Amino acid sequence: MQAQSLSAQFSQIFKRSSSFNYQFLVLSRFFIAIVGGYFFTAASTSLLSFLLPLTKSDAVLLCVSLSILIYALVFIYAFYVKSLKTVWISILLSTGTQVSLLVALKDWL
DSSP states (O other): OHHHHHHHHHHHHHHHHHHHHHHHHHHHHHHIIIIIHHHHHHHHHHHHHHHSSSOHHHHHHHHHHHHHHHHHHHHHHHHHSSOHHHHHHHHHHHHHHHHHHHHHHHTOO
16 A cells, blocks of 8 residues: 555656656747747848848848748747757857857957
């Protein structure tokens, strides 16, 4: 009797931790989709507006229009890929690369 109740308690604890783990993974995906997507979109918009061979105002207007699409694609990507580690690494690495390229091209340092 005691062994069954102990087993049931472990089962309940495992279910709670599993539920908490799943909630944390979903929260982490939302965080990288919202915050990481924002920074990725900002970096790509800045870089595209600098690189496009248009007048400055036309390039900015085009890139701001494209930013909605870019942000939506990053948000979808954050939930499409199975591995959370891959999502974090790819979004952070590509954002860092875009910012580094922008810094190098604009000669900010």
